[in-house]
Amino acid sequence: MGNTSLAGRKILLGVSGSIAAYKTVFLTRLLVREGAEVRVIMTPSAAAFVSPLTFSTLSRNPTRHELMSESEWHNHVELGLWADLFVIVPATAHTLSGMAEGRCDNLLLAVYLSARCPVWVAPAMDLDMWSHPATRRNMARLVADGVRQIDVGDGELASGLSGPGRVAEPEALLEEIRHFLAPAPVFEGMEVLITAGPTREALDPVRFLTNHSSGKMGVALADEMARRGARVHLVLGPAAAAPCHPGVETIPVVSATEMMEAAATVFPRCRIAIFAAAVADYRPATTATGKIKKQGDSLSLELVKNPDIAASLGARKQKDQVLAGFALETDAGEEEARKKLKAKRLDLIVLNTLQDAGAGFGTDTNKVTFLTADNKTRRFGLKSKKEVAADIADELACLVQAAP
Numbered sequence: 001m002g003n004t005s006l007a008g009r010k011i012l013l014g015v016s017g018s019i020a021a022y023k024t025v026f027l028t029r030l031l032v033r034e035g036a037e038v039r040v041i042m043t044p045s046a047a048a049f050v051s052p053l054t055f056s057t058l059s060r061n062p063t064r065h066e067l068m069s070e071s072e073w074h075n076h077v078e079l080g081l082w083a084d085l086f087v088i089v090p091a092t093a094h095t096l097s098g099m100a101e102g103r104c105d106n107l108l109l110a111v112y113l114s115a116r117c118p119v120w121v122a123p124a125m126d127l128d129m130w131s132h133p134a135t136r137r138n139m140a141r142l143v144a145d146g147v148r149q150i151d152v153g154d155g156e157l158a159s160g161l162s163g164p165g166r167v168a169e170p171e172a173l174l175e176e177i178r179h180f181l182a183p184a185p186v187f188e189g190m191e192v193l194i195t196a197g198p199t200r201e202a203l204d205p206v207r208f209l210t211n212h213s214s215g216k217m218g219v220a221l222a223d224e225m226a227r228r229g230a231r232v233h234l235v236l237g238p239a240a241a242a243p244c245h246p247g248v249e250t251i252p253v254v255s256a257t258e259m260m261e262a263a264a265t266v267f268p269r270c271r272i273a274i275f276a277a278a279v280a281d282y283r284p285a286t287t288a289t290g291k292i293k294k295q296g297d298s299l300s301l302e303l304v305k306n307p308d309i310a311a312s313l314g315a316r317k318q319k320d321q322v323l324a325g326f327a328l329e330t331d332a333g334e335e336e337a338r339k340k341l342k343a344k345r346l347d348l349i350v351l352n353t354l355q356d357a358g359a360g361f362g363t364d365t366n367k368v369t370f371l372t373a374d375n376k377t378r379r380f381g382l383k384s385k386k387e388v389a390a391d392i393a394d395e396l397a398c399l400v401q402a403a404p
Contacts, residue, residue, distance in 0.1 A: 005182040007035030012079060012117075014088035014108045015055070016095040017045030019158045020124035020167040024089050025050060027170040028058045034178065041065065041079065043095065043108050067107045076107060080114030085181060088112075089150075090124030090167040093135050099147070100138035118180075118386070122150040122173060127163035144365050146384045150176065180390070186397040188229035193266045193273040194222050195309060197237030199256040201283035203301070204292045212361035213278035215239025217326075220389040221274055222248045228393060233266045235259055237277055256280050256306040267313050272396060275310040275325040278361075282306060314345035322399045324348040324392065330355065337371050347373050347399050350392060356382075370395055 011031055015024050024040075031038050040055040042065035052063040067076070080086075088095065088108070098109045099121075112119060121142065129135060130152060143149055150173065153166035168176075196218020200208040219241040222234040226247035234243060235251045237259060243250060251266075253259045256279045267273060282303035292299070310325045317323060323346045327337040330353060337351040351369040354361075366388045370378040372395075380391060 005034055005178055006031065009036045009181045010082055010084045011036045011038050011177065011181075012083035012086045012111070012115075013038060013040045013055075013059075014086065014091075014095075014111070015040060015042045015046040015050070016088065016090060016092045016108065017043055017049060018090040018092050018124045018167070019049060020090040021046050021049040023167055023170050025054055025058065027089065027173055028055060030170055030174045031177070032059060034174070036181075037061075039063075039079065039082070041108050041111055043106050064107055067110060076110035077114045079111045081116060083115065083117045085118055085120065085177065086111070086115045087120045087122065087173070087177065089120075089122035089173065091121040092123075093125045093129045093132075093138075096121065096123065096135065096138045096142065100141040118148065119146070120148045120150055120176075122168045123152050123165070124167035125165050126157055126159050127161055127165045130165040140382075143382065143384055144363075146364060146386060148384065148387055183228050183397075185229055186400055187225060187272075187393075190230050190272065190400075191266075191270045192225050192230040192232045193235070193263060193270040194218055194225070194232060195235045195237075195259060195263055195275050195277035195279075196222065197239035197241070198278050199237045199259055199280045199306075200254050201256065201280050201306070202287045203284050204288035204290065206291050209280055209283065210238075211278050211280065213237070213239065214361060215241040216364065217366060217385050217388065218274075218276035219243050220385045221276060221392060224386070224389040224393050225272075225274075230272070233270065235262045235266070235277070256283065256309070260307045260309050260312065263309055263313060267316070268318075271320065272322050272400065273313060273324070274392075274396075275313075275323070277309070278328070279309055280306055308344070310340075310346065311344045317345050320403055322347050322396060322403055324350065324396060327351045328361075329353050334369065334371065334377070337369075341371055341373060347403075348392075348395055350388075372399070 015021050038059040039061045040063045047065050055063040104110050150168045152164050154164045155166050156162050197215030198211050198213035200210045202208045222232045222243045223245045226232045226245035232248045234248050251262045253262050285302040285304045325346045329336050333353050337349050341349040349371050356367045366385050367382045
């Protein structure tokens with residue numbers, strides 16, 4: 001069979017009605033050669049471009065293109081639970097619209113709504129359709145929902161026009177899938193510390209100081225690093241987000257002092273530390289034992305500085321450790337991030353700003369810039385936090401391999 005880097009991985013291919021469907025035939029063959037188990041589902045219109053029999057023959061599994069046939073009901077829930085990855089290629093403007101709106105009028109859309117695995121779309125359409133505001137809105141909504149968009153190519157289109165809208169080539173898609181499902185084992189068995197979520201600093205038994213952090217970015221990082229084989233210690237402040245991967249050890253904390261103590265305990269044995277928590281800079285000098293009563297028109301609080309966890313542990317950095325931090329800025333973002341990168345002895349800092357729509361606290365998306373200690377800068381567009389976590393893991397893999 002040749003290279004079997006995807007041996008045992010379950011990949012569901014969704015095919016919608018486009019002339020580009022012929023490329024999915026080649027992708028199917030490539031995936032099977034890699035050892036993957038492939039199942040194909042099609043929209044009814046896709047069957048007009050490529051015969052379901054073609055996909056059945058190449059995938060060695062039945063191809064479905066209807067919710068029901070005369071003899072059986074095709075279980076979309078089972079298909080959605082079966083797959084490790086669901087890739088819709090080509091994804092037409094019509095299919096993207098149905099996904100964004102939550103329609104469920106064909107088997108492919110029903111499976112999408114049932115899928116618990118990551119979902120990718122590889123769009124294919126004419127350049128004017130791809131640039132239309134409706135398509136852009138639908139794509140942005142899907143990205144916000146956690147769907148990964150595979151970039152379209154730029155070149156000659158079926159209409160005879162030339163521009164963006166070509167579906168990604170099968171070989172490029174294979175590389176993306178291989179990288180996602182069979183990443184290089186850089187982190188295998190490696191211990192990783194991640195801090196995430198907000199902290200709460202008690203004023204009294206009822207009230208506390210905190211911030212808007214949801215913990216989603218740090219949790220996505222924990223899941224991603226564990227998926228790549230790391231033994232993750234997640235020091236998590238009070239957040240609703242929680243990791244899914246069984247390889248993540250969660251250490252719950254509340255205050256910045258508790259987070260510092262927990263992180264310091266784990267830090268010495270970790271090769272990588274990622275400081276993603278939004279730690280309160282200050283805490284009340286004293287915490288009232290009873291509820292503070294309303295008195296007068298104003299209330300003065302004395303605040304004292306909390307420990308800077310990244311700076312404190314950065315000062316104890318060992319030669320082979322790789323440290324990453326986050327910077328959420330509103331003004332002079334790159335300048336401020338560079339200062340933090342140097343002061344805290346970080347190898348990587350991930351910058352985002354509240355000025356970018358879809359970035360910052362509470363969202364499922366983020367728009368980041370990487371700044372590294374060797375003065376390199378990489379800017380990314382708006383992505384889901386799961387995709388950002390994968391980008392950060394890729395960068396950390398490079399840093400680990402380059403470390404002494």
